Amino acid sequence: MPPSEDAATQLSAGAEAPARAGRAISYRLSLVLYITALVALTGATLTLFALHNAANVAASTAVMVFRRASVTAAGQTRSYVLRAVPLAKSLEALAGNGLDVNNSDVLAHQLASVLRVNPQFTWISYGDKQGSFIGAHWDKRTLKVQQSHIDAAGHGAMIEHEVHADGSWTLTRSNDHWEYDARTRPYYRAAAEARKLVWVGPYVFFDEGLPGVTCADPLFDADAKLQGVITVDFDLRTLSQFAAQAQQPIGPRSKLVILTADGHILADPALRVSLRHGEGAAGQLPRVDDVNDPLAAALYAAVPAQVRGEEDGAAPRSEQSSEGNAHFHPISISFEREPYFAAATTFEVDDGLSWIVAVGAPQADFQAAARREAMLAAAVSSTAVLVAIGLGVVLARRVSGPILSLVAFMRRVGAGELEARTQLGGSPEFHELSAALNGMIAQLQDRLRLRNSIAVAQQVQSKLLPAGPPKIRGLDVAGHSTYCDETGGDYYDFLTFDQNPAQLFVTIGDVMGHGIGAALPMAGARAVLRTRAPAGQTPAKLLGELNRLLCEDFDGDGFMTMLIALVDAKRMTIRWASAGHDPILVYDPGEDQFFELQGADVPLGVLSDATYCEFTSDRLRPGHILVLGTDGIWEAANINGETFGKDRLRQTIRRAAAGTSAQIGAAIERDVDAFRGPAPCADDITLVVIKMLDGG
Helix, strand or coil, X not given: CCCCXXXXXXXXXXXXXXHXXXXXCCHHHHHHHHHHHHHHHHHHHHHHHHHHXXXXXXXXXXXXXXXXXXXXXXXXXXXXXXCHHHHHHHHXXXXXXXXXXXXXXXXHHHHHHHXXXXXXXXXXXXXXXXXXXXXXXXXXXXXXXXXXXXXXXXXXXXXXXXXXXXXXXXXXXXXXXXXXXXXXXXXXXXXXXXXXXXXXXXXXXXXXXXXXXXEEEEEECCCCCEEEEEEEEEECCHHHHHHHHHHXXXXXCCEEEEEECCCEEEECCCCCCCCCCCCHHHCCCCEHHHCCCHHHHHHHHHCCHHHHCCCCCCCXXXXXXXXXXXXXXXXXXXXXXXEEEEEEEEEEEECCEEEEEEEEEEHHHHHHHHHHHHHHHHHHHHHHHHHHHHHHHHXXXXXXXHHHHHHHHHHHXXXXXXXXXXXXXXXXXXXXXXXXXXXXXXXXXXXXXXHHHHHHHHHHHHHHCCCXXXXXXXXXXXXXXXXXXXXXCEEEEXXXXXXXXXXEEEEEEEECCCCHHHHHHHHXXXXXXXXXXXXXXXHHHHHHHHHHHHXXXXXXXXXXXXXXXXXXXXXXXXXXXXXXXXXXXXXXXXXXXXXXXXCCECCXXXXXXXCCCCEEXXXXXXXXXXXXXXCCCCCCECCCXXXXXXXXXXXXXXXXXXXXXXXXXXXXXXXXXXXXXXXXXXXXXXXXXXXXXXXX
16 A cells, blocks of 8 residues: 555655755854854954044043942931931830939930940930920030030030040039020921921031031820920031042042032032131131132032922933932033033932032043053954954863763753752863762752651741740730741730639740741740740840840841730730830720830840840720831832831731731731732741620
8 A cells, every 4th residue: 555645745855854964054163153243243243333432431431420329428428317206206205114204313324325335326315395405415425424504694614524435423613604594496397387397407516616506306295295305416517527438439539428409518528618607606607619620610510400499390311220219410510621421319308407428539530541442352352352362272181071961961851850960071060070070960859858857847937936826805806927938937926824824924026037047046935935834934034035045046146026915805904024026016996095015125045144024004995006126117118129117017006907817817918919010039938817896
């Protein structure tokens, strides 16, 4: 029977295949041709590009260098200054609850202690509505405390002490005709008018004649009447160091200055920022026109008026930096008949406090190097084309054999033969490649074993967390943890006691970092709490014992925050102690109000002799919702760098308040995930929700 047409066609195709393969270009020849063509094309392209775009390269380089320098200076300045905010708010929170603002001598000792542990600040002070002033400050490296008051006749008096390391005080000076009145100073007036924390634009410190900036926080009594103003101050001379560091990589003829929008100099590496005239309340910061620095004056004059805030209308096109609040504006100037590349970066330190970083350098400093690089690139590219032809021939011969062996080896590995090893012949590089491939396979085996070990660790850690919420009459309890890695450093736990079935022992903690390194201290802390808590120890004593153990484990390389609370469903009370953990957030649906159970001491593992205070509240009522969480919730960031924040957390709790604790917790998790979107998880998330019920 004759074969069909299909079979004949297949036989014909099979016969033609070897013929086509014989006519194809060999691998070695194609490798020579491809390498030569690729190098020739690349070399020619790079040469033409380098020769015809030297000016563009210079301009782009200048923009890149200026952006990095100015944004770095802006970022360092902002980070340096904004450290004052948390300290000012902490002092406000402590006023009347540890910080005695009504006793000048006690407050003087307290402010001195605070400044000693925060040496980055220049002044920490309090001025009251009677004009009295108590302030601790650094005089070079000496800690001093200044106290002044105004009598009924309007006369001022001042005394100043030096605080020694051993705690003793020595009177260094006094003045019975002191003219300082806290109520007349810019910081006091600004804070009193705004009735909130404000930043006072740069000015000259009274008595010292130093340029500075002040973070001022007003303090009110129970009737919302102003009692005084707390300040945290910086000596701005440090900014010149930031400017010098940022300017150094640009070039010897460059200039970088930090200015206010109205032209006052805050930092200039070439100048010592000093006063223009006057002392005490008459001191003024120098303007750019007051100093002998024509380049700085030219840079400031070139800053667009809209950027300086002198004219209405949209500012020129800017390139927003990665710092988020800094805006980069390329500009150009001519100085001493020489063209300069220049730029101005505006950045907002805080609400109402914006500064400018101006930077410039001669165009010739960039173009000369660019032209040299272009000519060098042309020469190198031309040489590379010639060399590539010869090397391609040699390389093709030496590469083809080992490549075929490599293909066969990788096929074996791909088929799952992880015990396979290879030894490619040829040059020493192929021997190194063989060793690298064999090492890679060995590491792959190790990684598989490691993943199995991590899976076991994950199973173990999951068993360390509560299997479910406890059943306590009068309480609806739920808890949850989500780790960024397979394991994490967040922790929560519930315990109940037979001797008091209406009482719930709850704890939540957060070890610095995440992953296995954070999971180990967490497991140790859990073991201690599980062992000691049933013995009847108070939350404060438990934190103290944990702190001593963790100080030995961390050895100064880490810390852990933790909050321990005892909730009594029958008495509607709560006792708690906190080691640096965020306060418990309480929502009252009936009043639609939130409040926090404040009170915190230093985190665990920082100070071995730290002691912890215990707090009690009887404000709990049926229907109240208690939320304990770790900072992974409110610090969760989306792809724009915006954080979830506690305001969104409160909105979520309010919307879900009618549900169970588990439903409230699930709503928080959903909202955080939805807000973060495609952004990666940066920290573990743990929360505990407790709902107070009737019939406890």
